[in-house]
Amino acid sequence: MMAESMKDFETELEQSFQVIKEGDVLEVEVIGISETELTVDLNYYTEGIIPLEECSDDPAFSIKNDCNIGDRIQAMVIDAENENGVVILSKKAAHNLMIWDELEEDYQNRTVFQVKITDTTSGGIIGYVKGVRAFIPASKIELNYVEDTSGYLGMTLEAMIITVDKEAKRLVLSAKEIQKERKAKEYVQKVRQLTVGDVVTGTVDRIESYGIFITIGEDLTGLCHISQITNKFIKSPKEIVKLGDTVTAQIIKLEGDRVSLSIKALTEDEVPKEEDDYEIPKEFQADHEEDADASPFAALLKGIEL
Numbered sequence: 001m002m003a004e005s006m007k008d009f010e011t012e013l014e015q016s017f018q019v020i021k022e023g024d025v026l027e028v029e030v031i032g033i034s035e036t037e038l039t040v041d042l043n044y045y046t047e048g049i050i051p052l053e054e055c056s057d058d059p060a061f062s063i064k065n066d067c068n069i070g071d072r073i074q075a076m077v078i079d080a081e082n083e084n085g086v087v088i089l090s091k092k093a094a095h096n097l098m099i100w101d102e103l104e105e106d107y108q109n110r111t112v113f114q115v116k117i118t119d120t121t122s123g124g125i126i127g128y129v130k131g132v133r134a135f136i137p138a139s140k141i142e143l144n145y146v147e148d149t150s151g152y153l154g155m156t157l158e159a160m161i162i163t164v165d166k167e168a169k170r171l172v173l174s175a176k177e178i179q180k181e182r183k184a185k186e187y188v189q190k191v192r193q194l195t196v197g198d199v200v201t202g203t204v205d206r207i208e209s210y211g212i213f214i215t216i217g218e219d220l221t222g223l224c225h226i227s228q229i230t231n232k233f234i235k236s237p238k239e240i241v242k243l244g245d246t247v248t249a250q251i252i253k254l255e256g257d258r259v260s261l262s263i264k265a266l267t268e269d270e271v272p273k274e275e276d277d278y279e280i281p282k283e284f285q286a287d288h289e290e291d292a293d294a295s296p297f298a299a300l301l302k303g304i305e306l
Helices: 002-016 091-109 176-192 296-301
Strands: 025-033 037-041 048-051 072-079 087-090 112-121 124-129 132-137 156-165 170-174 199-208 211-215 221-225 246-255 258-262
Touching (some): 087 091, 091 132, 112 132, 124 156, 170 176, 199 221
Parallel strands (some): 132 170, 221 258
Antiparallel strands (some): 025 072, 072 087, 112 124, 156 170, 199 246, 211 221
């Protein structure tokens, strides 16, 4: 216990001799909060002050709501000793110095943020992520392009970082990516409810050289390969179906979000009919039907031992 007390004393003594310089980034403890500033303990001969305007760039920041006595925060020294002998620090300067590395990690981890929209432009909407101004282009707000962005002011959207540029201090987000991923997961869940062998009815909504895409309900689409349309040989699916046709098919394979269908699986095998009663050329006919040996073929076989 005595050893620990001595160690703490030595640490405090060492800190008392430190010289704080402009540009230093320090970890400090909040010991006072007013409407206009934070008072912080520097473990120094004097206390530090963080003015309100040096707390954050985020317009939603509230010194009363977002700061608490006892908080340990990072702050940068911007005046080592003002006219009153007090150290002036900036929480936002320290934040802006270190936050970009953190945002880069969030980008790599595909972190999802709740972003409150504070401003709009014709080209997109603006919010803040970890105190940094971020832009969401109109093309990245919804699955479909948004023409009028004004309705998003004050809304909170889920978004993820798609561009983080530390040098240019540029942060770009996308809400569309979240929606696409969520929709893809929902689609796979719907596919998992299907079973190979199920018979489904749907509408032909796309025709390609290799097959047709059939909408089969619940926003699901299946592919019927050209080889699974009919038992007959066809050069193009258009020989059998056209856009908008209603068709019935059987599910023959499920893989991830892919549904493979077969129309021909529900049709009986079509065996090509061959003409059995064709006319025999005259020179190969027997003179008398009852004389089976009177044909030219029979004549050739005479005298040959089999």
